[in-house]
Amino acid sequence: MIQFSIFLGENYLKKVEVLVLGAGASGLMFASLNKNKNILVIEKNNRMGRKIIVSGGGKCNLTNRFVSEKNYLGESKFIKDVLNGFTNRDVLKYFEEVDLVVKKKNQFFCKNSAVDIVKFFEKRVKSILFGCEVLDVEYINKKFLVKTTKGNIETKKLVVASGGLSFKELGSSDIAFKIAKKFGHNIKTLNPALVGFTLQRDDFWMKELSGVSLKVKIKVDKKIFYDDMLFTHRGISGPAILNSSLYWDKGFIEIDFLPNQNIELKKSQKQISSNLSLPKRFIKEFLKSISLEDLVVSKLKKDELEKLKILKNYKLSPAGNFGYKKAEVTKGGIDTKEIDVNSMESKKIRNLYFVGECLDVTGELGGYNFQWAFSSANRVKL
Ligand SMILES: Cc1cc2nc3c(=O)[nH]c(=O)nc-3n(C[C@H](O)[C@H](O)[C@H](O)COP(=O)(O)OP(=O)(O)OC[C@H]3O[C@@H](n4cnc5c(N)ncnc54)[C@H](O)[C@@H]3O)c2cc1C
Numbered sequence: 001m002i003q004f005s006i007f008l009g010e011n012y013l014k015k016v017e018v019l020v021l022g023a024g025a026s027g028l029m030f031a032s033l034n035k036n037k038n039i040l041v042i043e044k045n046n047r048m049g050r051k052i053i054v055s056g057g058g059k060c061n062l063t064n065r066f067v068s069e070k071n072y073l074g075e076s077k078f079i080k081d082v083l084n085g086f087t088n089r090d091v092l093k094y095f096e097e098v099d100l101v102v103k104k105k106n107q108f109f110c111k112n113s114a115v116d117i118v119k120f121f122e123k124r125v126k127s128i129l130f131g132c133e134v135l136d137v138e139y140i141n142k143k144f145l146v147k148t149t150k151g152n153i154e155t156k157k158l159v160v161a162s163g164g165l166s167f168k169e170l171g172s173s174d175i176a177f178k179i180a181k182k183f184g185h186n187i188k189t190l191n192p193a194l195v196g197f198t199l200q201r202d203d204f205w206m207k208e209l210s211g212v213s214l215k216v217k218i219k220v221d222k223k224i225f226y227d228d229m230l231f232t233h234r235g236i237s238g239p240a241i242l243n244s245s246l247y248w249d250k251g252f253i254e255i256d257f258l259p260n261q262n263i264e265l266k267k268s269q270k271q272i273s274s275n276l277s278l279p280k281r282f283i284k285e286f287l288k289s290i291s292l293e294d295l296v297v298s299k300l301k302k303d304e305l306e307k308l309k310i311l312k313n314y315k316l317s318p319a320g321n322f323g324y325k326k327a328e329v330t331k332g333g334i335d336t337k338e339i340d341v342n343s344m345e346s347k348k349i350r351n352l353y354f355v356g357e358c359l360d361v362t363g364e365l366g367g368y369n370f371q372w373a374f375s376s377a378n379r380v381k382l
Pocket of ligand 1: 021022023024025026027042043044045048049050051052054055056057060061062063132133134135161162163164166167170171172173174175327328329355356357358366367368369370371373
């Protein structure tokens with residue numbers, strides 16, 4: 001790999017054939033797949049793949065055993081076509097030399113460290129300019145003039161792989177959306193996703209449960225997630241909630257706190273808390289919230305038994321979410337209707353390509369977002 005570290009200077013004009021904006025998952029995959037072409041990658045950070053390194057708790061959840069367009073929010077047909085061109089099996093084959101393990105039955109992680117993925121790319125990506133932030137792009141004489149903090153770069157083809165808005169400290173910026181807008185693209189409303197929810201007053205009792213985690217079933221829109229939910233001092237989180245945030249817009253989500261248990265308690269001589277397979281702290285706060293004491297079940301009145309049934313169908317209207325600082329991804333993005341699915345080229349302007357998270361395609365938790373970054377990068381036909 002050649003690292004360009006020189007300051008190009010205000011008046012210096014470097015000329016390249018293909019410029020890739022961003023050395024994240026999609027930019028690196030594109031440059032790696034096209035290593036025989038004359039490509040320059042520019043990156044504002046001083047190292048590549050910073051999100052890859054922190055992802056999956058430092059082990060990078062690269063892909064999933066089961067991947068389909070149903071795991072994504074966005075235009076189904078577009079997503080399906082792109083995924084089919086470079087499937088999860090293709091990803092696994094491509095990263096054959098990296099030691100991977102399967103966790104939670106279906107998710108592929110690095111056995112040792114996510115750094116292995118970055119090292120894999122370091123061997124393959126030829127030219128990269130670090131510490132170079134793109135500020136703006138102009139189109140002059142059928143070429144792109146890319147204005148950066150290290151001077152101007154002229155390129156014939158520009159591949160925008162600069163991701164979404166979440167985790168700014170890892171390098172995120174709005175440059176993809178700025179460029180897309182400038183060239184007449186529609187941007188579908190952007191929002192943090194795969195993120196925890198903040199609570200409304202009615203649900204503040206959950207704030208007393210910080211640190212408690214339990215398995216729940218959540219229904220949001222037409223989706224159902226069966227996974228862990230975690231209570232935090234700010235609100236609610238955990239995989240079931242993060243996935244729900246992808247499909248939640250407004251209104252309520254339905255939580256079943258007892259996905260494996262029937263609530264028909266009948267005439268038990270035990271207290272409520274002993275009848276329900278829920279953490280004691282949870283039951284205590286829940287009962288407080290519905291003004292019910294932890295009585296012997298057989299002594300409960302009909303309306304009190306009814307109140308308990310809320311546990312199977314708790315309607316929670318989030319106040320909002322924890323924001324881009326905590327969100328794993330940005331949902332919404334560049335409208336895929338204006339992108340050629342066969343080449344990822346903009347339908348508005350020739351030789352401009354968009355890949356990865358900046359597009360209006362967002363995956364669920366479980367390796368789907370890297371899979372998308374890789375599949376979309378593979379789809380680029382220059
Ligand atoms: C904490 C965390 C954990 C995650 N874990 C997983 C996981 O385990 N599995 C999974 O599938 N997904 C995971 N994701 C999501 C995944 O990281 C992203 O969806 C994916 O990296 C998107 O790839 P991308 O190439 O579009 O953007 P990125 O990987 O974000 O790359 C964009 C690159 O562009 C650079 N850049 C941005 N603006 C500019 C600019 N103006 N000038 C120059 N360079 C710029 C950035 O510094 C960055 O290097 C996680 C995300 C986070 C935040």
